[in-house]
Amino acid sequence: MAPRKLAAGNWKMNGNLAALDQIDELRAACPAPACDVLICPPAVLLHPMAARAGDMIAVGGQDCHANAAGAHTGDIAAAQLKDAGATYVILGHSERRADHGETDAQVAAKAAAAHAVGLIAIICVGETEAERDAGSTLDVIGTQLAGSIPAGADAANTVIAYEPVWAIGTGRTPTLDQIAEVHDFMRDRLTGHMAGAGDCSLLYGGSVKPGNAAEIFAIANVDGALVGGASLKAADFAGIVTALDAAN
Template sequence: MAPRKLAAGNWKMNGTLAALAEIDQLVAAHPSPACDVLICPPATLIHAMATRAAGSVLRVGGQDCHAKTSGAHTGDIAAVELKDVGASHVILGHSERRADHGETDAEVAAKALAAHEAGLVAVICVGETEAQRDAGQTLDVIATQLQGSVPAGATAANTVIAYEPVWAIGTGRTPTNDQIAEVHALMRDRLAARFADGAEISLLYGGSVKPSNAAEIFAIADVNGALVGGASLKASDFGAIISALGA
């Protein structure tokens, strides 16, 4: 079975209730897209967005979760709590979490396990910095992050991997097609070797994906979709990316 196509949007720390009008436009314009569609808004909007999207193709996710199900962890949110308010997915190990909060591969794996146990799909992010790319360390970095961040028990049903080169996120820069293909081929090989259905786990590319370059990126082997940042905030931009993925 071929990996499922997924257009995923990460709103990061952007959006208030007024922004949900974009969801109405997106759902109206794409009632039956040829790919799965996911938006991960700030935690404050998850319940409202999930309620608004009920009955549509749009799925809603969180941007992080704690490895514990409850406890004295002020400001954190548990996977079971995300599930309770309507989330189906959660982004884990994003480079901004790894950099700003010092998250390690082991911590990401623990969070992914908690997500799986709660019935959420874990969207696990990996990616190299510019210094690592320039030093020729990209493939080693990605292989190490994959091994350490993806827990045993990962399947095509409960896990998605997103490759986001840190130096391309929000900068307008993207790797060459050959560079993207090289990393995605490595990820596919490593996942297929480690998991029974690793060949079916969806692999997303993220990092300055926009309507103008989406179709070209989606034509690259082993790219099954995108994790989109800024371009997912507007229904028109994200809708164009959804259309490119389904073409």
């Protein structure tokens, strides 16, 4: 078994019902992709997107609560995401860690909740620019992996996404060697934290575009991408899906 190839789009706090036309365009542009294709829209669009996506495109949430239910105004339980049509959920994204103060332990608890209802957890890790400049990137990634992956995680229910914080939405990307260093490190480090680590999909995220996707996907241990802005337009995301297909 080899890691699944996955092109995952994170719409973040963007889009409306009219934007679901992009799903139709993406299906037309990539009618039979060899890789898995996923879109994670805002929660209010999850159910209508799932109804429109068909079998070709999976849909997912952008976060979930660690508890199954309760008095948590504004939060969403993993089971509610699944009920709306989700099969994945993004957890521990740097924007959640920074804007909401999420800790590794909280991310691990959310991932455990996702696993409990059958969702695949995409656990995000990544260093800030200051941490990169200080030469502590691998220490930061190692700590996040150790603290954010719950017991029971395996290659079937967990995906890891490396997103250097300083490359998200900035137009900057690490060098190919820097990406390779982190992905090789993650593959090795996961051996101590996850069953079937060699088969776990490792995604790169951070200013991935059609123009740089092919060279990123040619790197060993890069099994796909977690894409932000370029996933909002079908033409751009289709270019990334096509590049990942070609890398298979």
